[in-house]
Amino acid sequence: MKSIVSNNEECFFCKTTRNLHLHHIYFGPNRKISDKNGFTVYLCAYHHNMSNDSVHSNRKLDLNLKKYCQIRYERKHTREDFIQLIGKSYL
Ligand SMILES: [Zn+2]
Numbered sequence: 001m002k003s004i005v006s007n008n009e010e011c012f013f014c015k016t017t018r019n020l021h022l023h024h025i026y027f028g029p030n031r032k033i034s035d036k037n038g039f040t041v042y043l044c045a046y047h048h049n050m051s052n053d054s055v056h057s058n059r060k061l062d063l064n065l066k067k068y069c070q071i072r073y074e075r076k077h078t079r080e081d082f083i084q085l086i087g088k089s090y091l
């Protein structure tokens with residue numbers, strides 16, 4: 001499914017269009033659920049996993065993105081729906 005966060009082919013953080021990776025916002029065991037529900041976003045390599053400012057290294061950045069995505073999801077669904085999918089609320 002298309003991303004519910006942004007369909008722009010640019011890094012969510014710095015807006016570059018170079019070296020993009022598709023990141024699963026709730027990764028690990030929730031990767032497939034993220035795919036199915038559009039909990040994905042484009043990130044440049046730097047912001048994805050190639051620096052200390054990347055979502056895979058910086059816990060705070062990771063949580064901010066998780067919260068943002070949940071807010072977007074809850075525009076059209078309930079918090080219970082979200083918890084059913086991901087197992088917990090980040091808000
Ligand atoms: Zn970036």
Ligand SMILES: [Zn+2]
Nearest residue numbers: 022023024027
């Ligand atoms: Zn990732």
